[in-house]
Each structure stands twice: as structure tokens, then as C-alpha cells.
Amino acid sequence: MKVKVDRDLCTGCELCVDTCPDLFEIVDDLAKEKVDEVPEDLEDCAKEAAEGCPVEAISIEE
Numbered sequence: 067m068k069v070k071v072d073r074d075l076c077t078g079c080e081l082c083v084d085t086c087p088d089l090f091e092i093v094d095d096l097a098k099e100k101v102d103e104v105p106e107d108l109e110d111c112a113k114e115a116a117e118g119c120p121v122e123a124i125s126i127e128e
């Protein structure tokens with residue numbers, strides 16, 4: 067599974083960082099994915115972050 071933040075949509079609310087600190091970080095006030103390939107044990111967290119993002123900026127590729 068891959069995860070990607072669309073920084074053109076992201077508002078920097080930090081929700082995804084709170085949800086998955088191992089997968090997301092704030093860089094220049096916007097979220098950025100820390101990994102390209104999501105480790106298996108963090109897949110549920112990645113999905114939760116994508117569903118929770120208020121502007122749907124997080125996309126997941128299976």
C-alpha cells in the first residue's frame with residue numbers, strides 16, 4: 067500500500083499527524099508522507115487518516 071498527500075489540498079490541520087505520526091509529518095505548514103510504502107502494521111492507520119482528512123487530501127493506492 068502506498069500513501070500520498072496532495073499538498074495543494076492540504077490545509078495543515080495536523081489531524082493525520084495526530085492519527086499516524088509514523089506516516090505523516092508537517093513540513094512547511096503542510097502534511098507530507100514520511101514513507102512511500104506503508105508498512106503492513108500501519109495500513110489501518112493510513113486508512114483511518116485518509117478517511118479522517120477533512121479535505122480528502124490523502125490518497126491510498128493498494
Ligand code: SF4
Binds near residue numbers: 071083118119121124
Ligand atoms: S488531515 Fe488532511 S488537511 Fe489535515 S494535515 Fe493531514 S492531509 Fe492535511
